[in-house]
Amino acid sequence: MGTDGDETGGTGVSTTRKTFALLEALKDEEGVTIAALTERTDLPKSTVYRHLQTLTDLGYVIERDGAYYVGFRFVELGEQARSRKVGYTAAKRAVFELGQETDERAVFIVEEASEAVYVHRYGSLSNTMIGHRRPLHSMASGKVILAEWDDAAVADYIDDIGLETITPNTITDPDALFDELERIRGRGYGVNNQEHMEGLRGVAVPVYTPDDDFLGSLAVFGPTSRFSDDYVHDELPTRLRNKAGEIKVTLAYG
Amino acid sequence: MGTDGDETGGTGVSTTRKTFALLEALKDEEGVTIAALTERTDLPKSTVYRHLQTLTDLGYVIERDGAYYVGFRFVELGEQARSRKVGYTAAKRAVFELGQETDERAVFIVEEASEAVYVHRYGSLSNTMIGHRRPLHSMASGKVILAEWDDAAVADYIDDIGLETITPNTITDPDALFDELERIRGRGYGVNNQEHMEGLRGVAVPVYTPDDDFLGSLAVFGPTSRFSDDYVHDELPTRLRNKAGEIKVTLAYG
């Protein structure tokens, strides 16, 4: 009993945990009412009320017609993360140009807490995906990131997070992953062949600063119908490498 | 004593206030250390430590080499706000196209808590500005927003927030503001003539949904040298109105 296999769960400030539990609940559904949040979070009505009161007062949550919304203050906070490094902002332009030139989806992805985070994105109308987090091992860009780590770090990753099966093609065998990473290190780009979503292939390259610090991964992806072997292994790697090079140059000189 | 003229200050959950005070401090400076945060927030070392511990554990704050950073989790939260309405995402494309076509800065601005919030932006390398908040009365887009309100609401705004002087050109007289808003309602676009920043002029139009709900304001701005009267009062208003129309159409079909 109590051995849920769960992590610590209780360290630190539990009030803050409640606050963020509420924010997560708010994020998951548009314009939630207090009653709904009470239901969703298993917190008593008055607690929910008091917390929302505080968040609204601080301006982080917006109340309109009895419904509560995540406020724009978080955009400000998020932009801080998104522009933490100059390279991130430089990558924004690169992603856009890549998208325009190839007419496919393009993304810039960074690692945080052993997950792949979408930082910039081109393609389709919706912004969505930005800020989303996915497992590293199932994407071209994620594998490029893992390829930057040494074997011990990757082994830790496998131990801690594991290699979840996402599609039939996902690499779930540690040895296969190590081989794949070695391949990526050798040729300088990573490929994702329907490992993350069926029908989708992608190519990714690493992006470095002028001092060769690793920044993140630049990737293009699209439907298998358009992503032939030639395109994936020849044209795109070259194009991506050039763009990564441009970022480096931009960072070196204004 | 105690009559600081300060607002309430103490309702709700004060622990949450501390958490966000820390986050704000984190936002203002890159990679802060615990000691620095202690200094900056006037909270005891152990309190800062405990809060950061919690935030890190939750994944909202990142610790690297003893320095703390705002994490990407806030991007996720922020994107939720940024895509709260479909119209916001549709406006993203419009902003981009406007920027390309005019080769000037373009923005989409929305009101929250009686402030203008930058939601989308085109121009220059830096993302910065996105999520930033400015007073409504000093910008073309802000005035367009105020023009949507009725006189009573505007009067409340003036009472609550006031008409701060930002540049010599800022409208600080209530009557002048009411006149200006009437003018905007009449001709359907707003102009900012160095009211927000010297040397900068701008033009803005309102954006509506297919059911004529007000969404926000689309604007273009640039240096006085390039923003002649003709450009500002003829070409740009037309161009902007067309783009606002396109958004409406996008929302109605496709």
Add this chain to the structure above:
DNA sequence: ATCCGAATCCCAGTATCCGGAACATTGATT
């Protein structure tokens, strides 16, 4: 006018947040 659900408010009890101070660690300096 009446009813019902939801939001808001209240208040006593105590969980838990706080913060001073001791201890550990890092790394810079001589």
Add this chain to the structure above:
DNA sequence: AATCAATGTTCCGGATACTGGGATTCGGAT
């Protein structure tokens, strides 16, 4: 190599302020 200063981490008693059950108010529907 040894010392020292500064920062990070841990501990713990005490009281603040968070909690949550329940009462009250509000607002809309029948």
